[in-house]
Amino acid sequence: MSENTRELVLDMLMEVTRQERPSHVVHSQMLMKYQYLEKQERRFMSRLFKGTLERMVTLDYVIGRFSSVKVSKIKPVLKNILRMSVYQILYMESIPHSAACNEAVKLAVRRGFKNLRGFVNGVLRNISRNVDQIPWPDREMEPELYLSVIFSVPQWLGSYFIETFGFNQAETILKDSLAVHPVTVRCVDEEGVQETVKILEQEGVKADPGVLLPYALRISGFDSIGELKSFQEGRYAVQDESSMMVVEMAGICRGDTVMDVCAAPGGKSCHAGGKLLSMAQGTGDQGHVYARDVSYEKVELIEDNVRRLGLPNVTVQVRDALVLNSEDVGKADVVLADLPCSGLGVIGKKPDIKYRITRQQITQLAALQRQILSVVQNYVAPGKTLIYSTCTVTPEENMENAVWFEKNFGFKLEESRQFFQGIDGCDGFFIARFRKMEPEG
Numbered sequence: 269m270s271e272n273t274r275e276l277v278l279d280m281l282m283e284v285t286r287q288e289r290p291s292h293v294v295h296s297q298m299l300m301k302y303q304y305l306e307k308q309e310r311r312f313m314s315r316l317f318k319g320t321l322e323r324m325v326t327l328d329y330v331i332g333r334f335s336s337v338k339v340s341k342i343k344p345v346l347k348n349i350l351r352m353s354v355y356q357i358l359y360m361e362s363i364p365h366s367a368a369c370n371e372a373v374k375l376a377v378r379r380g381f382k383n384l385r386g387f388v389n390g391v392l393r394n395i396s397r398n399v400d401q402i403p404w405p406d407r408e409m410e411p412e413l414y415l416s417v418i419f420s421v422p423q424w425l426g427s428y429f430i431e432t433f434g435f436n437q438a439e440t441i442l443k444d445s446l447a448v449h450p451v452t453v454r455c456v457d458e459e460g461v462q463e464t465v466k467i468l469e470q471e472g473v474k475a476d477p478g479v480l481l482p483y484a485l486r487i488s489g490f491d492s493i494g495e496l497k498s499f500q501e502g503r504y505a506v507q508d509e510s511s512m513m514v515v516e517m518a519g520i521c522r523g524d525t526v527m528d529v530c531a532a533p534g535g536k537s538c539h540a541g542g543k544l545l546s547m548a549q550g551t552g553d554q555g556h557v558y559a560r561d562v563s564y565e566k567v568e569l570i571e572d573n574v575r576r577l578g579l580p581n582v583t584v585q586v587r588d589a590l591v592l593n594s595e596d597v598g599k600a601d602v603v604l605a606d607l608p609c610s611g612l613g614v615i616g617k618k619p620d621i622k623y624r625i626t627r628q629q630i631t632q633l634a635a636l637q638r639q640i641l642s643v644v645q646n647y648v649a650p651g652k653t654l655i656y657s658t659c660t661v662t663p664e665e666n667m668e669n670a671v672w673f674e675k676n677f678g679f680k681l682e683e684s685r686q687f688f689q690g691i692d693g694c695d696g697f698f699i700a701r702f703r704k705m706e707p708e709g
């Protein structure tokens with residue numbers, strides 16, 4: 269790999285660790301921007317970038333064991349150079365240790381740390397010589413530190429998971445977050461899944477069935493999904509099966525009015541719109557989805573998906589879900605409230621979440637969810653449905669909020685499901701379906 273490739277990865281890591289942009293955005297922009305690079309180089313960059321981020325706590329632990337300077341005292345650029353080099357040494361068998369060390373030293377010099385090249389070289393050579401003697405924490409004696417270091421999560425999060433789920437389930441969830449998973453897609457033509465499989469195979473993509481739904485596929489063996497013709501033609505949408513379950517559980521009927529109050533990038537709105545279209549079956553009764561989000565930037569993401577998937581019955585609007593629209597009161601057959609959350613069900617896909625989230629933010633998010641629910645419940649027509657969902661696993665944001673909602677508003681909790689990554693074969697996700705009570709008399 270060229271020096272330049274490693275330098276690009278360093279820049280990407282700097283952007284994420286300075287909290288300028290989320291990792292999935294930095295990664296997809298890299299794939300778009302460097303389309304001219306060899307496939308092999310782009311794969312190397314993806315692996316090194318994602319791997320280093322995913323394993324950051326683990327890498328810092330190892331650096332800390334072999335460095336004379338405390339990790340917290342190492343300058344951010346040098347720290348990221350060390351992290352990505354230790355990642356190569358520990359996890360990339362095809363890279364000789366000497367190459368990882370030499371390239372790191374050159375990179376440090378190019379970034380103005382000429383006088384620290386001995387330090388970088390020393391730490392990396394020391395790690396390289398002792399890969400088999402790293403003193404990892406003990407699973408039985410130090411369970412919290414063990415989860416933190418082995419599965420690369422902040423220690424408070426490891427402790428929180430143990431407290432909430434017990435050690436074994438916490439370990440299963442965290443282990444799955446580091447596993448390599450195929451990309452899950454929702455076939456738009458639910459009846460034509462086999463045809464989509466054939467088209468994907470012609471593009472050199474492996475497609476396996478999903479575990480929860482017949483129209484879900486797990487695809488792998490491609491570089492960037494945006495470059496696949498089948499994707500550009502709108503044959504499928506990238507969506508986890510847990511998220512597809514939202515529309516499945518909503519019980520949408522022909523001609524329904526659906527309000528998706530936090531819709532970007534439009535996964536569930538597009539699913540609902542497609543379902544309504546296929547239910548219409550030439551009757552012209554296509555129903556309607558109002559897909560809303562808080563900003564123009566967010567709404568543009570929904571528009572892109574609606575356009576690509578060709579859905580005439582989805583209207584995209586900028587709306588703040590915290591502000592009541594009086595003209596919508598009692599108008600919806602289905603309100604989808606897929607609310608902002610801590611995202612702990614998707615830390616495998618978006619590893620920066622696990623480093624940024626705090627215990628206090630979980631509590632704040634649970635309160636925000638309550639606020640939004642108390643506004644958007646007004647849009648549900650009597651006898652109709654509200655779906656509350658999150659891509660997280662914390663009881664505070666999920667079942668506790670569902671119980672609170674049933675207790676405080678005129679709704680009946682009809683069904684709820686909590687999915688766990690590593691247990692249910694999908695992302696960690698929560699869905700609750702409520703029915704609005706009809707007025708008495």
Ligand SMILES: C[S@@+](CC[C@H](N)C(=O)[O-])C[C@H]1O[C@@H](n2cnc3c(N)ncnc32)[C@H](O)[C@@H]1O
Nearest residue numbers: 530531532533534535536561562588589606608
């Ligand atoms: C979990 S995501 C929604 C994912 C989406 N339902 C999908 O399936 O593609 C939560 C969304 O809530 C939006 N959001 C946050 N606060 C909001 C508010 N006050 N009003 C409307 N949307 C908001 C965020 O911009 C974010 O896009």
